[in-house]
Amino acid sequence: MLTKRIIPCLDIKDGRTVKGVNFVELRDAGDPVELAKIYSDEGADELVFLDITATVDKRKTLAELVTKVAKAINIPFTVGGGISTVEDVKFLLNAGADKISINSAAVHNPQIINEMAAEFGSQCIVVAIDTRNIDGIDFVHTHGGRKATLLRTQAWAQEVCDRGAGEILLTSMDHDGTKAGFSNELLSEISSALSIPVIASGGAGSMEHFKDVFTFGKADAALAASIFHFKEIGIPELKGYLVDEGVSVRK
Amino acid sequence: MTDVRCWVFTSDIGHLTPDNKMKIAVIKYNSGNVQSVLYALERLGANAELTDDPEVIRAADKVIFPGQGEASTAMKYLKERKLDQLIADIKQPFLGVCLGLQLLCEHSEENDTECLGIFPVRVKRFLPENSQEFKVPHVGWNELENLTDTPLLKDLPANPFVYYVHSFYAELSEFTIAQTHYIHDFSGILHRDNYYAMQAHPEKSGLVGEKILENFLSL
Numbered sequence: 001m002l003t004k005r006i007i008p009c010l011d012i013k014d015g016r017t018v019k020g021v022n023f024v025e026l027r028d029a030g031d032p033v034e035l036a037k038i039y040s041d042e043g044a045d046e047l048v049f050l051d052i053t054a055t056v057d058k059r060k061t062l063a064e065l066v067t068k069v070a071k072a073i074n075i076p077f078t079v080g081g082g083i084s085t086v087e088d089v090k091f092l093l094n095a096g097a098d099k100i101s102i103n104s105a106a107v108h109n110p111q112i113i114n115e116m117a118a119e120f121g122s123q124c125i126v127v128a129i130d131t132r133n134i135d136g137i138d139f140v141h142t143h144g145g146r147k148a149t150l151l152r153t154q155a156w157a158q159e160v161c162d163r164g165a166g167e168i169l170l171t172s173m174d175h176d177g178t179k180a181g182f183s184n185e186l187l188s189e190i191s192s193a194l195s196i197p198v199i200a201s202g203g204a205g206s207m208e209h210f211k212d213v214f215t216f217g218k219a220d221a222a223l224a225a226s227i228f229h230f231k232e233i234g235i236p237e238l239k240g241y242l243v244d245e246g247v248s249v250r251k
Numbered sequence: 252m253t254d255v256r257c258w259v260f261t262s263d264i265g266h267l268t269p270d271n272k273m274k275i276a277v278i279k280y281n282s283g284n285v286q287s288v289l290y291a292l293e294r295l296g297a298n299a300e301l302t303d304d305p306e307v308i309r310a311a312d313k314v315i316f317p318g319q320g321e322a323s324t325a326m327k328y329l330k331e332r333k334l335d336q337l338i339a340d341i342k343q344p345f346l347g348v349c350l351g352l353q354l355l356c357e358h359s360e361e362n363d364t365e366c367l368g369i370f371p372v373r374v375k376r377f378l379p380e381n382s383q384e385f386k387v388p389h390v391g392w393n394e395l396e397n398l399t400d401t402p403l404l405k406d407l408p409a410n411p412f413v414y415y416v417h418s419f420y421a422e423l424s425e426f427t428i429a430q431t432h433y434i435h436d437f438s439g440i441l442h443r444d445n446y447y448a449m450q451a452h453p454e455k456s457g458l459v460g461e462k463i464l465e466n467f468l469s470l
Contacts, residue, residue, distance in 0.1 A: 002393045002433055003412070040457070045392055071290045076414060076455045096286045098455065121320055123388055123416045166416075167390065195379070197390050220386065250392040250412040 003250045004214045004242070005045035005221035006235060007199060008228040010035060012051045012081070015065060017229065033068045039228070040073040042235040045250055047073070048101070048169070048223060051081030052144070059088065063095040070096025078126055080169075084109075089116055093124065101126035101169055104142040107149060107156075110163060117164030126199070127165040129157060131186065132173040138186055145173035157190045168194065169223065171201040179205025179227070184217035191218040199223055207233060207241045214247050275299040275468070276311035278338075280328050285317045288348065291454035295465055305337050313468060314341060318350030322374075322419075323362035325354060338367055344470040345446050352441065352448035353419055361419050369446050372424045377434055388418040389433045393451075395440065399428040403440070403447055403466050411459040413439070413451035420450065 010017045010032050017032045036047055049069070051062050059082075066079055079092050080101030089100050106113050106127050116125045130145045131138050131153040138153035157168055170190060172183035182203045191198040197220035200213045204224035213219045227233045239249045277288055279301045292299040292315075299315070300307060308314055316338065318325065329335045338345070338355075347355045354366050359374035366374070379385035394410040413431075420437035423430060431439040431450070441448040447467065453460035 002389065002391050002415075005391050070287055071293065074291060074294065074455065074457050074461060076416075076452075094286065096290065098287065123319070123390070166388065195386055196388075197386050220391070 001248050003045070003248045004219070005199075006043075006210070006238060006249065007046045007048055007221050007223040008035075008039045008044050008235070009048040009050060009201070009223045009225045010229075011225060012049055012062070012065065013053045015061060018052070032065060033072055035229070036069050036077070037072050039235065040075050043239055043250070044075065044235055046075060046221070047077040049077060049079045049081075050101075051079070053081075058082075059091060063091055066092055066095040066097050078169075080126070080128060084112070086112075086115055086119055089120060089125075093120060097124075099124040099126050099166070101128045103128040103130065106160060107140060107142050107151065110159065113160055113163040113165055117166070122164045122166035122196075125165055126167045126169050127160040128169040128171065129153060129160070130171050130173055131183075133186075141173055145171070145176070153186065154190060154193070157194060161194045161196050165196060167197045167199060167220075169199040169201055172203060175203030176201070177226075178203055181205065181209045182213040182217050182219070182222065184212055187213065187217035187219050191220070197221065204233075207238050210238060211242060211245045211247055214242070273297065273313070273468070274311045275313045275315065276308045277301045277315045277317060278308060278334065279303040280318075280325060280332075280334065287452075287454045288315060288317045291461065291464060292468075295461060295468065297468055303332060303334065305333070308337060308341070312343060313470070314343060314345045315467075316345065316347040316351035316355070318348060318352075318354065320350055321361060322350065322353055322359040322364040322366065325350060326364050326366060329354070329367075335367055339369065342445060344467065346467050347446070347448035348454075349417060349450060349452055352421060352438075352450050355441070355446060355448045356421050359419060370421070370424065370426050370441050370443055370448065372421045372426065372438065372441065374419050374421050376419050379434060385434050388416055389420075390416050392456075393431050393433060395429040395431055395451075397427075397430050399442075401428055401442060402470055403442065403463065404429060405466055407459060407462055413449075413453070413456040413459055413463075415451045417450060421448075 076098040078099040079097040084105035130141045140151040199221040200219035201223040353374045355369040356372045377387045392412045426441045427438040428442045429440040453463045
């Protein structure tokens with residue numbers, strides 16, 4: 001049976017792992033390669049690296065980190081942060097990334113999703129969507145969730161799917177950093193409407209939250225950062241809990 | 252509480268004794284990222300060369316045919332370089348991975364492509380009956396089941412998990428040595444004579460994948 005995936009996310013700044021609480025206050029949580037290896041050995045199903053300071057001239061530094069990670073671990077990983085061109089994608093895939101994720105670039109130029117999917121295959125194109133609820137309506141946000149757009153989240157999710165995205169990484173800015181649980185209602189709505197997998201992000205605080213996101217939220221995978229980095233929840237412990245709760249995970 | 256660590260942590264999978272004499276050729280063609288296959292072989296202490304040179308491929312002790320991408324353009328590329336004939340004539344242990352498995356079959360529904368025909372098996376597209384429950388592509392960790400007792404699959408745990416990313420699958424056949432269930436059963440691993448093929452990515456399948464690669468290198 002296809003299992004639900006647990007994905008630790010490593011936010012990278014200047015080659016180190018950081019995690020922002022609501023993307024503002026940053027804390028240092030260690031060496032990315034070392035952390036990646038630990039998570040892989042503990043049973044993480046995939047990893048995501050988000051370079052939060054990515055700019056064109058930092059691309060080379062990120063590629064070097066990607067190569068180090070690819071050499072060290074034997075599970076799939078996604079790299080995101082500041083990726084906007086087909087060339088960026090080629091560079092990171094050649095460095096050893098299995099998938100890349102794009103966010104703001106897709107909002108500004110949706111056609112780039114079609115181009116990337118045609119060039120490299122949908123399987124390696126993840127579209128990250130940051131969403132925030134404003135007066136009862138879900139709007140796509142860019143720039144780390146700071147800038148609102150006029151795009152409705154549900155419609156945008158459908159559009160990126162139609163344009164050839166392989167997976168959607170949906171982060172609720174309202175839930176991110178709160179540790180109060182994932183945005184299950186919105187996730188369920190989007191996951192049910194789409195034919196591609198949805199990775200839930202934002203709000204993980206307890207093991208129960210993961211059970212809820214896989215059942216009520218209908219997510220295919222769940223991503224979290226600080227609760228793993230600061231060892232509030234261990235991955236073996238979490239997987240054991242999910243098995244006991246009847247959620248199918250990789251053992 | 253169920254302890255899911257047991258196999259992961261007690262596994263005594265060792266790495267190969269580096270054998271510098273063993274030559275492993277990884278076939279270079281217009282498929283996606285093959286770096287991870289090379290890194291996985293490197294982690295096992297094996298020396299692999301990424302090459303499309305027929306002489307190097309013929310002289311190798313083991314040949315790996317990786318793959319990611321689209322079937323018809325990959326077949327066109329192989330034919331233009333006469334790698335199709337080379338693959339058909341190869342006598343040493345040969346492992347196709349992902350698209351590599353599909354190209355070793357007879358025909359793929361992906362752009363109606365005639366493939367290499369090593370396995371008389373047809374490759375079809377997943378058709379989800381219920382898109383809420385079954386999404387396409389089939390992405391993530393799934394089990395290999397009904398494992399045949401063969402050297403490639405020795406010393407694996409029962410129903411081991413491997414990592415899949417694909418929209419097309421090979422049907423079950425007499426050459427299926429492990430199957431996986433997604434929407435329906437399909438061929439997880441095929442074997443015929445010196446040819447082996449795996450739909451999942453061993454290079455991304457944790458310790459299970461490493462063990463399968465190690466077994467292949469020991470054939």
